Amino acid sequence: MSSKKNIIALRQKKAIVEKGGGDKAIEKQIAMGKMPARVRILALLDEGSFHEYDMFVEHEEKNFGMETKELPGDGVITGTGTIGGAPVCIYAQDFTVMGGSLGLKHARKITKIMDHALKMKIPCIGINDSGGARIQEGIGALAGYGEIFYRNTMASGVIPQLSVILGPCAGGAVYSPALTDFVFVVENISKMFITGPNVIETVLGEKISQEDLGGARVHAEITGNAHFYAASEMECFKQIKTLISLIPHNNQKRAQSIAPKDPKFRKKIENIIPADPKQPYDVREVILALVDESKFFEVQELWASNIVIGFGRMDGETIGFVANQPMYLAGVLDCDASDKAARFIRFCDAFNIPIITLEDMPGYLPGVDQEHAGVIRHGAKMLYAYSEATVPKVTVILRKAYGGGYIAMNSRHLGADFVYAWPSAEIAVMGPEGAANIIFRKEIMEAEDEDAMRQQKVKEYVEKFANPFVAASKGYIDAVIEPGETREMLLHSLSVSRDKDDSRPTKKHGIPPF
Amino acid sequence: MPQNDRNKTKADEAQVKNLTLSEKNAREKQALLEKKEKSKNILERARRIHAARKAHEARKAKEERDARMERRAAERKKAEEARKLKNMKNSAPGNSKTESKAMPEPQYVDFAITARKYKTQLTKKYMQRKFWVNPSPYEIQSYIPGTIISIDVKEGKIVEEGTRLLILEAMKMQNRVDMPFTARIKKINVKAGERVPKDFIMIELEPVES
Structure with a gap:
């Protein structure tokens, strides 16, 4: 009672x-x-x-x-x-x-x-x-x-x-x-x-x-x-x-995997990207053509849209994607884009999520506002995050990879496990116009018709250097692949690096450029 | 011998005196020259900045004009398309559903990075970014928003470098604003007790011709 x-x-x-x-x-x-x-x-x-x-x-x-x-x-x-x-x-x-x-x-x-x-x-x-x-x-x-x-x-x-x-x-x-x-x-x-x-x-x-x-x-x-x-x-x-x-429950677990499914996106992957490097496209379509069921969960969609980050599944496993977005600001890296990508990379690294990087970018954004906002300090965060990450890291160079941006976007030099390039890739120290203007300055100035000479030199530079084969000849690119093979290549790279064990020097913690 | 010595020392002293006198003169002259040079430099810088600002404003006006034109052209194009669509709807009513569902085509602009121009869209934040303007030394700006407590100078007066101009109170702190170099006060844009935003031109100066 x-x-x-x-x-x-x-x-x-x-x-x-x-x-x-x-x-x-x-x-x-x-x-x-x-x-x-x-x-x-x-x-x-x-x-x-x-x-x-x-x-x-x-x-x-x-x-x-x-x-x-x-x-x-x-x-x-x-x-x-x-x-x-x-x-x-x-x-x-x-x-x-x-x-x-x-x-x-x-x-x-x-x-x-x-x-x-x-x-x-x-x-x-x-x-x-x-x-x-x-x-x-x-x-x-x-x-x-x-x-x-x-x-x-x-x-x-x-x-x-x-x-x-x-x-x-x-x-x-x-x-x-x-x-x-x-x-x-x-x-x-x-x-x-x-x-x-x-x-x-x-x-x-x-x-x-x-x-x-x-x-x-x-x-x-x-x-x-x-x-x-x-x-x-x-x-x-x-x-x-x-x-x-x-995402996984904690940093010692992997994210829950589900049954793998083929992408639903039916547009042919090679038709998404225009051949002219100056023309824009939506890089999210490339991601949709690569991930299981064409399901991509984008993070920070509205902020710094010139870089796309988010989660998708491949072979049923969660993967973090980082991709330049040529549709906004030509896909340049700037302060915000670097911050956005760097933090996401660190999250993926902390929680055992492999990272796939899709690269098509003309470089860092020039301008007084960017320099004064500290693009050096912010840009460095990305280098730090990629170098520090020990999860499987795979890069696919879709089109442009110029200068500092090429290094920053998970290049072989920062410890990428696999770097692939499409035949349309241009891996060079800078855009052909800029490079030709500097290298052939004398020839261009001395020529009778400066513009014609410049055009010719740009063309020469494009033929010689604006391709993936210079980098491939040095072993910085592991394979030049057809766009249609990309998903298969990525699935294979991820499956062979499942048990990747990479160590870092013992330290209390690093000092990233906060 | 001692006599001789004394004479010598006298001559030496005179010489030293002369020397110091001429040295002093030279130094003064030098200082004057430096001062002149400094004011000339400031004047030149102010002129340069003025020209740059004018060019910047012209460029901005042109950009705005271009954007307006582009917008108008886009509107015209849209109206035309809508008209076409309407015509098509009238001719083939079954087709109209899929047509109206299509996403609006994004507006691409030319975006120059180094020597190349890319077709792309701009973000809202990029369009709202502040343009950098070279600050003119002839404008005393508020470096923090706050309240003017007192003004210690008057318009038209020549004020020496280092003199207190005004007190700007911000975040419970009374900040003293001093004269950066000797110049004439051209205009005072604030009153005691007034609240000013950041980067407000509080006092305008003009150079003193010597």
């Missing part, structure tokens, strides 16, 4: 916590176009898989009237569950409880589940929807943030960490997502900034809306903070499910 009473009491207690900030606050949350925190978790995880912990944690603040305030779950829901059968740790900040503000106990709930994820070696997903630090708790809130950042850093490269921004994420709170591997944003809902529009206006007199300052679009397109951009929360959850299916 008494045990039944206890059970009823427990159920009542749970029901109170599960209501979060109460019906009114939940209504308000829905009116803002946002889902309540608990609904989000249930929508994201496999049905019936969510198990919650620390429901009855309470804050300990005694100042500013906080002693009488009860905050259900202290504004955050934590637990474990599965996504497509893969185990994950998850936390979701509850905006209906005091604006999802972060106090010490709120943070301790998060750090506890993070510690758990790191110990169990499973991915950790954080759903951020918080007004920021709980000002009443003062330094306690700051301590909480710091403890989260420390764990983000410790877990980096050991377990995948995902941040989902489904509401405001301002001030110190933004640094946890920035430290994690992938950030998801949703149109009209996600807002991220260090100082909000109000502070900016009072201090500096500059007027700007939240959306223009740090909306989803801004982070997906301008800053590169976000990796996935969705129109709705449900679309965002779909993206998370796809990503989780493609």
Whole structure:
């Protein structure tokens, strides 16, 4: 009898916590176009898989009237569950409880589940929807943030960490997502900034809306903070499910493989690329023609579009793709493109995902803005990331490979395992026009008809050097292959390098050009 | 012997005095020359920057004009295509569904990298990039957004190098802005108590002809 009473009491207690900030606050949350925190978790995880912990944690603040305030779950829901059968740790900040503000106990709930994820070696997903630090708790809130950042850093490269921004994420709170591997944003809902529009206006007199300052679009397109951009929360959850299916649980495992399937893309691979090196095309079509089922999951699609990164499967195994995109900015490397590719390469390397590089690029982007933005420092990140990576690395040179860009795009010299070139490849120190202008300067200047002479010299240079055979004769290219053979060659290279064991000198850690 | 000595030392002293005098003169002359040279250099630099800016503005205006023309041409082309499509729809109503589903053809522009021009699309961020402008030494700009606390100079006055021009408060710090070189104050664009954005031209200078 008494045990039944206890059970009823427990159920009542749970029901109170599960209501979060109460019906009114939940209504308000829905009116803002946002889902309540608990609904989000249930929508994201496999049905019936969510198990919650620390429901009855309470804050300990005694100042500013906080002693009488009860905050259900202290504004955050934590637990474990599965996504497509893969185990994950998850936390979701509850905006209906005091604006999802972060106090010490709120943070301790998060750090506890993070510690758990790191110990169990499973991915950790954080759903951020918080007004920021709980000002009443003062330094306690700051301590909480710091403890989260420390764990983000410790877990980096050991377990995948995902941040989902489904509401405001301002001030110190933004640094946890920035430290994690992938950030998801949703149109009209996600807002991220260090100082909000109000502070900016009072201090500096500059007027700007939240959306223009740090909306989803801004982070997906301008800053590169976000990796996935969705129109709705449900679309965002779909993206998370796809990503989780493609990456391993931790750095000692391989990603789950599935039954291999042939590509569905029916356009002939040699017809995708125009012969004229000045004409654009969509390099994603080449990827679609190579991967299983022609399914390619692109990362950071909107930011630095001149380089394409993302995951696809070959022979059922997850592969990371890095490809120059001639459709945007002629596929040049610039600060953003280097940052984007370098971070992705390091993710793939940390989580045992082989990297395939498709190269067609005219070089680094010239310009004062690029030089002053530090294209040297940023460009170096790519060299570092490729050189450092010990996973299988395969490169296919589709068309242009000039100068520093040729070296940067996973060349043999940076430790590529296999480098292939199509017969249309041009591997040279620079474009034929530029090279001819320098090498034959005297002849061109002395000629009666300068333009005719220049044309002739460019033609000579193209015939002699703008091909893959000079590099192949030196052994920098392993094979010149027909475009139609590419998939077969890649499948073979990946299968022979499955057990690749490459070591690096013992060190505490390298010093990449951050 | 001692007499002789004394004479000698006197002569020496005179010589040394003369020498130091002439040396001092020479040094002063040198300094004057250097000063002149410096102001000439600054003047030249200002002129050069002015010309470069004008050229830059002209180039930008031309680019904008070209872009406008291109846009108009594209619009015309689109309208024509739409008309064609409409005609086709009228003649073959069964075909129209697949036609309207086709993706819009992306607009490619010429993009020069070293000696070659590539056909490609530009990204939004690339189009919004800031052009670098050589800062003129004759314009005192705000290096940080903030509030003007006080102004210590007046228009038309010649101000010596190192003199305090104004105080710009930003991020709770009172920053003192000094005169970079001796020149005349041409115009003051700010008032005490006013809030200024970053890179705002607060004071304009003009060279002093000597």
